[in-house]
Amino acid sequence: MSIPSPDTPDDIPAGIAYRDWAAVYDSNENRTRDLDASCLIAADLPLAGATVVEFGAGTGKNTAHLARQATRVTAMDLSPDMLARAHKRGLGDHVRFIEHDITGPWPVEPASADLVVGNLVLEHVRDLAPVLVEAAKALRPGGRLYLSELHPFRQLRGSQARFERADGSAARVEAYYHGVSEYLAAAQAAGLALLSLDEPIEHGATIGAETPPRLLVLQFVKTA
Numbered sequence: 640m641s642i643p644s645p646d647t648p649d650d651i652p653a654g655i656a657y658r659d660w661a662a663v664y665d666s667n668e669n670r671t672r673d674l675d676a677s678c679l680i681a682a683d684l685p686l687a688g689a690t691v692v693e694f695g696a697g698t699g700k701n702t703a704h705l706a707r708q709a710t711r712v713t714a715m716d717l718s719p720d721m722l723a724r725a726h727k728r729g730l731g732d733h734v735r736f737i738e739h740d741i742t743g744p745w746p747v748e749p750a751s752a753d754l755v756v757g758n759l760v761l762e763h764v765r766d767l768a769p770v771l772v773e774a775a776k777a778l779r780p781g782g783r784l785y786l787s788e789l790h791p792f793r794q795l796r797g798s799q800a801r802f803e804r805a806d807g808s809a810a811r812v813e814a815y816y817h818g819v820s821e822y823l824a825a826a827q828a829a830g831l832a833l834l835s836l837d838e839p840i841e842h843g844a845t846i847g848a849e850t851p852p853r854l855l856v857l858q859f860v861k862t863a
């Protein structure tokens with residue numbers, strides 16, 4: 640279901656919103672983005688020599704981390720403007736950026752990836768199932784899927800991807816609610832078994848009714 644928004648401007652489709660957000664995505668204050676980046680590093684994924692597929696790579700903040708150790712990174716995103724920023728990072732010839740809508744079939748060889756990574760993307764996707772099916776298809780048996788998303792408790796409190804444009808106006812990006820059970824069911828149906836589930840909060844923060852976990856971080860393994 641989409642997130643109700645009684646007191647805010649109409650949501651902007653992701654394909655349009657990220658055209659504007661690209662210019663300020665890396666520079667705006669964004670605690671979710673920053674926590675996501677530090678959690679990915681802390682996850683200590685098996686990157687050395689790995690073939691990695693990243694979906695919703697955006698400006699490449701996480702691609703840069705993946706590219707440091709991986710042998711090959713295929714990084715997809717819907718937004719040419721976000722990808723243009725990622726390109727500018729000059730991450731090397733082993734990194735391939737592809738403009739692609741991940742709700743359709745992926746331009747990735749089946750069973751070729753050791754690791755599939757998606758951060759802060761699925762909030763913008765109405766139906767998780769086809770995306771997780773494509774992720775599972777890309778993975779070799781024993782390969783791993785790493786997901787990091789805005790925690791559904793935060794979504795229920797009205798949080799969703801939003802930003803301030805360069806001209807100071809506010810924008811909210813089209814978003815959909817996904818509960819924990821929805822992630823788990825979609826993954827299981829795609830042939831992915833749960834390895835870990837974490838609910839990170841910022842350093843120094845405490846969990847409370849007003850401050851639920853910021854992220855939901857899930858790791859799965861492809862079983863067959």
Ligand SMILES: C[S@@+](CC[C@H](N)C(=O)[O-])C[C@H]1O[C@@H](n2cnc3c(N)ncnc32)[C@H](O)[C@@H]1O
Binds near residue numbers: 653716718741759
């Ligand atoms: C909040 S940004 C996250 C970017 C990056 N993963 C990060 O953690 O900084 C969400 C990204 O998902 C991309 N995105 C949203 N819907 C998508 C879709 N259907 N297919 C591919 N990319 C999509 C957007 O273009 C945007 O770059």
